[in-house]
Amino acid sequence: MIELFAEIAKAIVSIWIPLVAMLALTTWSKQSKAKIQIDFMTELTDSVHEFIYLMAAPIATVRHVKIGMESYSELPALDKTVKNPGVVAYIQHRGKEDAKRLYERLKPCTEHMPKIKSLLTKGQVFGLKNYNKCWNACNMILWQYERIQTLCFMIEDGSLNWKHPEVEKTLAGAIALKSEDINRDIEVHNVEFLAFVRDNYKKIYK
Numbered sequence: 001m002i003e004l005f006a007e008i009a010k011a012i013v014s015i016w017i018p019l020v021a022m023l024a025l026t027t028w029s030k031q032s033k034a035k036i037q038i039d040f041m042t043e044l045t046d047s048v049h050e051f052i053y054l055m056a057a058p059i060a061t062v063r064h065v066k067i068g069m070e071s072y073s074e075l076p077a078l079d080k081t082v083k084n085p086g087v088v089a090y091i092q093h094r095g096k097e098d099a100k101r102l103y104e105r106l107k108p109c110t111e112h113m114p115k116i117k118s119l120l121t122k123g124q125v126f127g128l129k130n131y132n133k134c135w136n137a138c139n140m141i142l143w144q145y146e147r148i149q150t151l152c153f154m155i156e157d158g159s160l161n162w163k164h165p166e167v168e169k170t171l172a173g174a175i176a177l178k179s180e181d182i183n184r185d186i187e188v189h190n191v192e193f194l195a196f197v198r199d200n201y202k203k204i205y206k
Contacts, residue, residue, distance in 0.1 A: 001204075002180070003190050006049055016041075018037070033127070034204045035058045035127060036197065037126050037127075037200065037204060038201075038204065039130075040119070040123055041128075041197050041200060041201070042114070042167070043119060043195075044119045044120075044134075044138075045194075045197055046059070047112070047115055047116050047119060047137060047138060048116060048141060048190070048193060048204075049190075050112060051109060051112050051116060051142070052141065052186055052190060053140065054108045054109045054112060054188065055106075055109055055145065055182075056142065056146075057105040057108075057176075058102060058105040058106045058109065059144075059179045059183060060105075060179070061098075061101060062102070062177065062178075062179045062182065063153065063179040064098070064149055065098050065102065065151065065155065066177075066178065066179070068090050068094055068098060069086065069087045069175065070086075070088070072086040072087065072089045072090040072093070072194060073086030074086070075088070075089060079162075081163070082162040082163055083162070083168050083171070083172075084139070084171060084172070084175060087171065088162050088171075088175075090155075091154070091155045091157075091158050092158035093158075094157075094159050095155035095156055095157070096156050096158065097099045098155060098158075099152045099155045099156035102148065102151070102152050102155075103152055105156045106145065106148060106149065106188050109145050109189055110145075113145065116138060116142060116144050117142070120135055120138055120139070123135075128196075128200050129196075129199055129200050129203055130196055130199065131196075131198045132194060133195075134192075134193060134196040134197075136189075136192075137189040137190070137192040137193040137196065138186065138193060140189040141186055141189045141190065141193070144182045144185055144186055147182065148177075149176075150170070150173065150174065151177055152173040153170075154170055154171060154173075155174065167199060
C-alpha cells in the first residue's frame with residue numbers, strides 16, 4: 001500500500017513540477033512584456049513632450065513673422081500686379097533674415113524628430129492597444145514642424161516668380177498659417193496621445 005502511495009505521489013510530482021514551471025514561465029513572460037510596454041511608452045512620452053517643449057520657440061517666431069507680413073500691407077508703392085503685394089514686399093525686404101532666425105529655432109526640433117519616428121516604428125511590434133491612435137497623434141504633432149518649415153522655404157527667397165500659380169498657392173498657405181492654430185493642433189493631438197498611454201497603462205495594471 002505504501003509503495004502504491006509512493007508511486008502516486010511520484011506521478012503527481014512529475015505532473016506538478018512542469019505545471020508550476022509553465023505557470024512561472026507564463027507569469028514571467030507577461031511581466032516581461034508589461035515592462036517592455038511600460039518602458040516604451042515612458043520613453044515615447046518623454047520624447048514627444050520634449051519635442052512639444054522645443055516647438056514653443058519656433059511657434060513664437062511664426063507669430064513675429066506674421067506680424068512682419070501685416071506691417072508691410074499698408075506700405076505705399078507696393079507691386080499691385082502680384083497677389084498679396086504686402087507679403088511679397090515683406091519677403092523681399094525681411095524674409096531671408098527672418099527665415100534664418102526661424103531655421104535656428106527649428107534646429108533643436110529637427111535633431112529630435114528622428115528619435116520619435118524611430119520609436120513609433122519600433123512600437124508597432126509591442127501589441128499595444130489602439131496603437132494606430134498613437135501613431136496618428138504623434139505624426140500630427142510632428143507635422144506642425146513641417147508646416148513651419150514650409151513657411152521658412154517660402155520667405156527665405158525674395159526672387160521667386162510671384163505670379164506663378166504654384167508660388168501663389170504656397171504663398172497663400174504661408175499667409176494662412178497661424179501660431180494659434182499650430183498650438184491648438186499640438187494640444188489636441190497631445191490629448192489623443194495621452195489618452196492612448198492612459199488606456200494602455202490601465203490595461204497593463206488591471
